[in-house]
Amino acid sequence: MSDQPIFLIRGNERVVLHSRDYVNEAVLQSLLAKHPAVLAGRTTGGDGAQGLLLIRRELDIPAAEGGANVFNIDHLFIDSTGIPVFVEVKRAKDTRIRREVVGQMLDYVANGTRYWPVDQLRDCLVELQSELHPGAEDPRALADEAVREFGFDEVTEFWQTVELNLRQGKVRMVFVADALPDRLIRIIEFLNEQMSPAEVLGVEVVQYLSDDGTQVLVPRIVGATSTAIATKRASHGYWDRNGFLEAAAERSAPEVVGVFERLFDHVASCGGQLNWGKGVTPGLSGCIPIGGEQRPVWLASLGTPGPKNHPTLTFWFGKLAAVDPGRVDVMVDTLSKIGSYEEAVNNARATNYEGKGSFPMIAIDELVSSPSDVALLFEALDVMAGPSKQSGRLATPDASEY
Numbered sequence: 001m002s003d004q005p006i007f008l009i010r011g012n013e014r015v016v017l018h019s020r021d022y023v024n025e026a027v028l029q030s031l032l033a034k035h036p037a038v039l040a041g042r043t044t045g046g047d048g049a050q051g052l053l054l055i056r057r058e059l060d061i062p063a064a065e066g067g068a069n070v071f072n073i074d075h076l077f078i079d080s081t082g083i084p085v086f087v088e089v090k091r092a093k094d095t096r097i098r099r100e101v102v103g104q105m106l107d108y109v110a111n112g113t114r115y116w117p118v119d120q121l122r123d124c125l126v127e128l129q130s131e132l133h134p135g136a137e138d139p140r141a142l143a144d145e146a147v148r149e150f151g152f153d154e155v156t157e158f159w160q161t162v163e164l165n166l167r168q169g170k171v172r173m174v175f176v177a178d179a180l181p182d183r184l185i186r187i188i189e190f191l192n193e194q195m196s197p198a199e200v201l202g203v204e205v206v207q208y209l210s211d212d213g214t215q216v217l218v219p220r221i222v223g224a225t226s227t228a229i230a231t232k233r234a235s236h237g238y239w240d241r242n243g244f245l246e247a248a249a250e251r252s253a254p255e256v257v258g259v260f261e262r263l264f265d266h267v268a269s270c271g272g273q274l275n276w277g278k279g280v281t282p283g284l285s286g287c288i289p290i291g292g293e294q295r296p297v298w299l300a301s302l303g304t305p306g307p308k309n310h311p312t313l314t315f316w317f318g319k320l321a322a323v324d325p326g327r328v329d330v331m332v333d334t335l336s337k338i339g340s341y342e343e344a345v346n347n348a349r350a351t352n353y354e355g356k357g358s359f360p361m362i363a364i365d366e367l368v369s370s371p372s373d374v375a376l377l378f379e380a381l382d383v384m385a386g387p388s389k390q391s392g393r394l395a396t397p398d399a400s401e402y
Contacts, residue, residue: 006208006216017208017216022091022178029074029089031174031217033057036077038219039087039174039203051148052077052085056124061108062115062156073108076121080151082161085172086112086122092179102187105173109198113171118163118359139158160285160296163314163359167301168281170197180204180222188223197278238276239284245281247302252311255368259377260311263300266378270385272297288385291323297384299359311364313377317353320384327383328353334380337375340366 008015022028032038036052055076060069075087088105090097096104122143129146130139144155151160165171175188180202192200201223208216241264248257263286267274272288275296283301286296299314315335321328331348334343344360367373 004129004253006218008210008214008216013230015210015212015214016282017210017214020108020207020209021093022207025089025091028091028176028178028207029057032075032089032205035217036203038217039085039176040079041076051150053079053125053146055121056126056128059124061112063111065113065115071104071108071111073112076124076156078150079172082152082158083165083170083172084162085174086111087174087176088396089176092177092181097177098183099187101175101184102191105175109169109171109173113169116166118159118166121162154319156316156322160299160316160319160359164277164283164285164299168197168277168283170278172199172201175200175202176205177202178204178206185222188277189225192223238278239282240276241274244276244282244284244302248311251302252365253368256311256364259364259368259374260300262378263298263313263381266381266385282340290319290320290384290386295320295323297381312361313364313367314359316359317348318359321353331380331383334376334383335362338362338367338376339370340373342374 003019005018006364008017033054034077036054040052054169055078057075059073059076061071061073062068063070073086074089077085077087086105086109088101090101113226125143125146126139129142130136131150133139133142142178147155147158150158152161154159175184180188185202188202189201201221204220204222206218206220208218245257245260248260264274265287267286270288272286273294275285275287277283281301283299285296285299287296289295290297296316299316300312301314302311315360317328317332320331332345332349336342338345341360341362346363348360361376367377
């Protein structure tokens with residue numbers, strides 16, 4: 001750490017501040033939680049500074065679906081584009097700041113992106129607001145207001161964006177210290193140049209103090225090398241139908257590919273649109289016109305390659321129920337007849353499509369084992385598509401509005 005002081009000029013007054021070590025790691029962690037703007041500098045893509053919304057400090061991470069918590073990240077923020085930001089803090093004196101902290105971070109991100117339910121993150125924000133406002137009658141309303149103040153008019157849309165980014169591995173990993181060792185800086189630069197869409201950055205936060213108690217924090221971002229910037233900009237292309245189906249054919253049975261083809265065709269026949277993701281994990285959302293607007297109905301993801309990963313379909317019941325709860329009830333009635341999906345769907349309905357389980361996933365490779373279940377899936381989608389797709393099979397409430 002440099003001994004060079006900095007000088008603060010207040011009118012005719014000159015205040016001299018000298019660099020000082022943090023008393024302990026907890027002090028630095030607390031400062032970052034209170035002043036996240038210290039971390040919100042320019043990203044690798046060269047974008048302007050992104051705001052950060054703290055979700056939780058010391059957030060637990062499981063290492064299996066529904067399993068016990070094994071890991072613990074110092075901070076989780078969400079930036080103003082809905083990207084999860086993992087932050088791990090160490091002091092320069094901590095010997096773990098070399099290579100060990102890199103392994104820790106990769107453990108956190110590998111498991112968090114796979115096993116964190118987005119509802120858990122939403123509940124963490126509610127808990128945080130409850131702690132910040134003791135005695136508040138409705139902490140969830142405060143959490144929703146925090147999201148709106150952050151720039152998202154639609155709270156549900158915010159969490160859907162977070163979910164999509166999380167599942168596609170579109171995250172930011174930030175290593176924070178009062179001073180970063182050269183070896184760690186080189187690792188950060190190398191990882192950031194090689195990884196996409198994930199981003200890896202380091203932030204040195206030097207503390208300066210004056211005799212009168214004035215405190216100044218001076219951040220320096222590392223990792224946003226010219227090579228990393230060029231690599232990320234070149235790789236931020238979107239998936240398309242052909243690329244997605246090719247990836248599906250490599251990872252899944254032909255029957256699974258067939259279901260995705262039918263999903264894409266169904267959206268087209270409704271006058272809808274497919275919003276393609278641009279992450280390493282192939283994903284997209286299917287939108288159809290409801291109430292005069294293109295609204296997301298489902299989110300599809302292939303997952304990452306490997307025997308334990310499965311292509312999934314997630315319905316956004318909550319946002320649809322806000323438009324037409326009657327029609328959603330009919331769709332849910334149909335989906336509940338799918339054996340492997342019955343419990344998850346009924347749990348979502350029991351919570352009025354809010355909170356935990358409000359976005360239940362269906363495993364496509366399980367679905368295709370029963371042709372009748374596949375038929376039920378598209379029968380349910382026809383419900384949301386309106387009268388033109390009903391073929392007289394199901395009566396839906398207020399169909400004339402569509």
